[in-house]
Amino acid sequence: MSQEKASTIVVGKLGAPYGIKGWLKVHSFTDDPQGIFDFSPWLIGQQGKWQTLEVSDWRRHSKGFIAKFANINDRDEAMALTNAEISVDVEQLPELPEGEFYWRDLIGMTVVTTKGYNLGHVDDLMETGSNDVLVVKANKKDAFGQSERLIPFLTDSVVIEVKHEDREITVDWDPAF
Secondary structure (H helix, E strand, O other): OOOOHHHEEEEEEEEEEEOOOOEEEEEEOOOOHHHHHHOOOEEEEEOOEEEEEOEEEEEEEOOEEEEEEOOOOOHHHHHOOOOOEEEEEHHHOOOOOOOOOOHHHHOOOEEEEOOOOEEEEEEEEEEOOOOEEEEEEOOOOOOOOOOEEEEEOOEOOOEEEEEOOOOEEEEOOOOOO
């Protein structure tokens, strides 16, 4: 079964098989690692091919999780799924409270200073421990010679406003940085 990649989001990755009955280790990328099991079905992707799999059972194992899929019953079948990405349909994501965002919603947004200078667009986000950081790819002819800017995602002090409809983020930031 093929799925439109744009309507899915990666929430984890399958690890090595566990045991001989088709169980696999699961590496969760969700904020609450156990939250990955709230989604069903999973879209498992390898080399551009996607298949829908239903988790029939899961449990904690050492510092992570293991999962069993319906129709995967032995180690060889499980081995074929090792390192595959786990995606879910974006429609399964919970609605966020006002003022909160999924990272994927910020990618591609234009970043402008409070004085109206266009710094470029959000290319990626990084987690630093203390706060998230916007990786802003500068415009080709940036007046300050920047190719990329790292801007802390600090609401109120740096990030002044996120306009979803306009796909624009207003920041209080010196363009020379």
